[in-house]
Amino acid sequence: SSALRLASRLLNARKVVLLQTSGMATRGQKQSDEQRLTELHDKLSQSKRVLVLTGAGVSAESGIPTFRGSTAGSWRGFTISELACPEAFQRSPSQVWELYHYRREKSLAAKPNPAHVAIAKFEQFCLKRGIDFMLATQNIDRLHQRAGSSRVIELHRSLFLVRCTACGSVTENYDSPICEALRGRGDPSPQADSTPIPEDQLPRCAGCSGLLRPYVVWFGEPLSEGELSSVQEFANKSDFVLVVGTSNAVYPAAMIAPDARRSGAQLAEFNLDVSCSSSDVSYFVAGPCGSTLPKALPRL
Ligand code: BJW
Ligand code: ZN
Numbered sequence: 001s002s003a004l005r006l007a008s009r010l011l012n013a014r015k016v017v018l019l020q021t022s023g024m025a026t027r028g029q030k031q032s033d034e035q036r037l038t039e040l041h042d043k044l045s046q047s048k049r050v051l052v053l054t055g056a057g058v059s060a061e062s063g064i065p066t067f068r069g070s071t072a073g074s075w076r077g078f079t080i081s082e083l084a085c086p087e088a089f090q091r092s093p094s095q096v097w098e099l100y101h102y103r104r105e106k107s108l109a110a111k112p113n114p115a116h117v118a119i120a121k122f123e124q125f126c127l128k129r130g131i132d133f134m135l136a137t138q139n140i141d142r143l144h145q146r147a148g149s150s151r152v153i154e155l156h157r158s159l160f161l162v163r164c165t166a167c168g169s170v171t172e173n174y175d176s177p178i179c180e181a182l183r184g185r186g187d188p189s190p191q192a193d194s195t196p197i198p199e200d201q202l203p204r205c206a207g208c209s210g211l212l213r214p215y216v217v218w219f220g221e222p223l224s225e226g227e228l229s230s231v232q233e234f235a236n237k238s239d240f241v242l243v244v245g246t247s248n249a250v251y252p253a254a255m256i257a258p259d260a261r262r263s264g265a266q267l268a269e270f271n272l273d274v275s276c277s278s279s280d281v282s283y284f285v286a287g288p289c290g291s292t293l294p295k296a297l298p299r300l
Contacts, residue, residue: 037296040268040283045125045298047239049132051231052119053256057245057271059143061113061290064106068247069273075099075188085219093211094196097203100214101178102186104159107141108176115244116147118293123149125298136231138246138253140216153227155253156217162203166210179203228252235260243269245289248277270296 044050056066065073067080075083082088089096112120119135126133136153137144142160144152162178163170177183181201185193203212217223232255235241241260248254254276261267261280268283269275270292278284285292 036283037285040285040296041298043266044122044240044296045129047131049234049238050126050134050240050242051235051238051256051260051265052122052133052135052242052244053235053246053253054119054135054137054139054144054244055246055248055253056139058115058119058137058289059110059113059139059141060245061115061288062110062141062143064103064110064141064143066245066247068249071272073188075102076192076194077190081219084216086221089213089218092196093199093202093213095194096214097178097182097197098186098194100159100216101182102188103141104178105176105186107143107159108174110141110143112143112147113290115289115293116143116149118297118299119144119244120148121299122297123151125300128300132234134231134234136235136253136256138250153231155223155227155231157215157224159214159216161215162212163215164205164208164210165213167205167208169205169207170215171206173203223252231256232259235265236263238265241265241267243267243271243275243277243281244293245271246275248275268296 056064057069057071060066060071065071083096083099123133123135125131134151134153135144135149136155138155140154140156140159142158160172160174161170162173179202181197182203185197187193199211204210205212235256236259238260241257243257246253248257257267257277258280266283267277267281268285269278269281270285270289271278272286272288274284285296
């Protein structure tokens with residue numbers, strides 16, 4: 001029934017690749033799926049400009065939970081919009097730091113998966129072939145860079161950037177733990193110890209000893225205008241935009257693919273399930289992107 005739901009939501013897509021959606025696919029269906037995948041692979045290698053746009057689903061197979069959908073994680077029963085906002089940090093810097101400490105440690109312990117690697121290898125392929133390439137990610141875990149991607153725009157910045165709430169200075173920080181008081185804290189279970197950590201024991205600025213905050217883009221905060229417009233400009237001139245592992249539900253990132261589509265780009269989506277932009281796509285490749293991307297993306 002989930003395959004049926006997927007198929008019916010995809011009626012608008014002109015080319016649908018349904019890989020691994022059901023064990024009941026006939027041999028004929030499987031062959032035409034493979035043909036479409038080969039067609040996508042060939043079109044990508046003949047493109048002049050390609051944007052890859054990724055979201056949390058690309059890191060799901062590295063063990064990092066997503067925010068929405070069947071692979072969503074939960075931290076003490078909160079939704080992401082309840083904690084990823086300036087108001088939550090004002091109300092309880094300790095609680096918000098526990099969440100981000102937990103996610104920093106989880107990302108540091110995680111390894112890039114075959115989806116990250118396929119994207120990094122595709123970048124190498126593009127470089128060699130003179131194809132203009134850009135990777136824009138909503139993820140803050142740095143797994144793309146660790147897989148070898150170099151042209152990465154981090155739309156929501158990074159878990160490993162901090163900003164001083166007093167003097168405004170921004171620094172990179174990979175300390176584990178980021179401060180002694182957070183050691184062993186951040187357990188996601190609702191029963192976990194949530195005794196507030198005194199503010200003077202939370203991460204502090206080396207320059208002015210002000211309170212540091214995670215420098216990610218929270219709800220209600222603007223993305224870097226320069227970065228966003230460079231991604232949008234690139235997208236609008238691309239032959240292909242690959243939309244990978246994102247629900248495409250969070251703005252302004254969610255506008256990039258539909259805008260590019262209106263400017264003439266073809267969209268190819270890689271997701272376990274349909275997302276907000278699926279009805280616009282030329283190719284929908286269903287399944288875990290760690291299995292599907294290595295088949296679809298050309299490499300040297
Ligand atoms: C797999 C898979 C596998 C799983 N293989 N696939 C209308 C218009 C414009 C704005 C708004 C609007 N309505 C509301 C807003 C405001 C708001 C917003 O968009 N809200 C929506 C919820 C409606 N946007 C903002 O506030 C943004 N700022 C802004 O608008 O500023 C305006 C402004 C201008 C000038 C001055 C001041 C303000 C900022 C948004 C920042 C969001 N940040 C977060 C959290 C912070 C970082 C963090 O802690 O991580 O970023 S929210 C959270 O969602 C996170 C993600 O990057 C982001 C997107 O999620 P993503 O990546 O799509 O993940 P999921 O979980 O949603 O989806 C995973 C997908 O993968 C699913 O589809 C699965 O099926 C799939 N999947 N496993 C393939 N193996
Ligand atoms: Zn400072």
